[in-house]
Amino acid sequence: xxxxxxxxxxxxxxxxxxxxxxxRRRGQLWTLTTVAHVVPFxxxxxxxxxxxxxxxxxxxxxxxxxWIIPELYAVRGANTIRPKRREPPLSEPxxxxxxxxxxxxxxxxxxxxxxxxxxxxxLGVWLVGEAGAVLVTPGGRRVHCFCxxxxxxxxxxxDRIAHLLLALRTDETGFATVANHAFSGAPWxxxxxxxxxxxxxxxxxxxxxxxxx
Amino acid sequence: MxxxxxxxxxxxxxxxxxxxxxxxxxxxxxxEFRRQLDEGYIGVVSDGPGxxxxxxxxxxxxxxxxxxxxxxxG
Numbered sequence: 001x002x003x004x005x006x007x008x009x010x011x012x013x014x015x016x017x018x019x020x021x022x023x024r025r026r027g028q029l030w031t032l033t034t035v036a037h038v039v040p041f042x043x044x045x046x047x048x049x050x051x052x053x054x055x056x057x058x059x060x061x062x063x064x065x066x067w068i069i070p071e072l073y074a075v076r077g078a079n080t081i082r083p084k085r086r087e088p089p090l091s092e093p094x095x096x097x098x099x100x101x102x103x104x105x106x107x108x109x110x111x112x113x114x115x116x117x118x119x120x121x122x123l124g125v126w127l128v129g130e131a132g133a134v135l136v137t138p139g140g141r142r143v144h145c146f147c148x149x150x151x152x153x154x155x156x157x158x159d160r161i162a163h164l165l166l167a168l169r170t171d172e173t174g175f176a177t178v179a180n181h182a183f184s185g186a187p188w189x190x191x192x193x194x195x196x197x198x199x200x201x202x203x204x205x206x207x208x209x210x211x212x213x
Numbered sequence: 214m215x216x217x218x219x220x221x222x223x224x225x226x227x228x229x230x231x232x233x234x235x236x237x238x239x240x241x242x243x244x245e246f247r248r249q250l251d252e253g254y255i256g257v258v259s260d261g262p263g264x265x266x267x268x269x270x271x272x273x274x275x276x277x278x279x280x281x282x283x284x285x286x287g
Contacts, residue, residue: 007255007267008283080287094224102259120263131287147287154222155282162220163281166257169265180286 006167006174018176020123023135027142030184034070041066070189077145077183078193080132083115088157095158102165106204116201117161118208121172125209127201128168130160133179136187136205138212143187143202146179217242217271219249219280228280231273239273246271246278254280 009017016022045059045066100108103117111117119126127134131149136142150163168175183190191202217229228249229242246256256268258275271278 004267008285011283011285089222091222091224095220098218098220098225104262148284149287150282151285152221152282155220156222156224159220159224163284166259166265166279166281167284169259169263170257170267175284178284178286 006171008178009174012178015177018173027184037069038066073183074189074193077190080145080147080182081129081134092156095156099158099162110201110204114198114201116198117165118205123172125205127205128161128164130157136209138209140206140209143190145183147182148179215276217246217278243271249280257281
């Protein structure tokens with residue numbers, strides 16, 4: 001394994017290391033897949049209505065499918081950074097203070113209010129949650145959602161974020177390789193499925209990604 | 214004062230502290246660091262905004278060495 005590589009890469013030897021190009025290709029593939037899911041249902045609805053207007057209920061069901069399938073994928077993406085619904089442990093303030101030491105002023109305040117840490121990388125701007133991360137690509141027009149978490153149970157939420165943040169800072173492309181890709185699409189699709197608390201963090205990441213150089 | 218910190222269920226635990234001249238304290242920290250690596254922890258030094266380095270030996274001059282658990286795709 002190359003020097004500086006994330007040691008967790010040893011657990012996924014079959015995966016090719018992620019890169020800017022591979023992430024871009026993955027995004028294009030997601031767009032293609034979404035179109036392949038949506039277009040046939042819309043076509044079925046249109047053809048049914050042209051052939052027999054009485055088939056409107058079936059056409060409506062086809063249109064519903066065309067809407068629901070991409071939405072379900074977006075939900076899967078939003079779930080990667082959704083805070084776990086449970087009472088935070090007593091150790092959370094300590095963990096939050098520790099995570100705060102790793103973050104800048106703005107990022108610390110944003111984490112306190114949204115539960116998500118914004119981190120600028122080379123691939124784009126990351127939003128790091130307890131059990132996943134979202135990459136907003138340069139320009140801010142696409143997001144990639146990843147499922148990834150610390151392997152130890154019982155950690156307070158902010159410690160979970162600190163684990164991911166340190167791994168990300170150690171080896172960004174290694175991090176994107178180890179993490180499981182869950183969704184890619186337009187930021188607005190993800191935003192609609194996020195809870196209200198986390199949305200300002202996505203907006204901040206998009207602003208940072210828009211000025212990415 | 215340099216510290217060896219482990220992220221765990223308590224938020225974080227300070228496992229060892231040492232000073233530049235105190236070789237005995239540093240050796241204790243090295244022992245502890247190796248023990249934690251054997252238990253599966255990964256040593257990381259935060260190098261400022263956006264940068265961190267994995268370490269396999271305890272650096273004597275890093276202000277804070279952090280021990281974290283491995284991550285995995287969910």
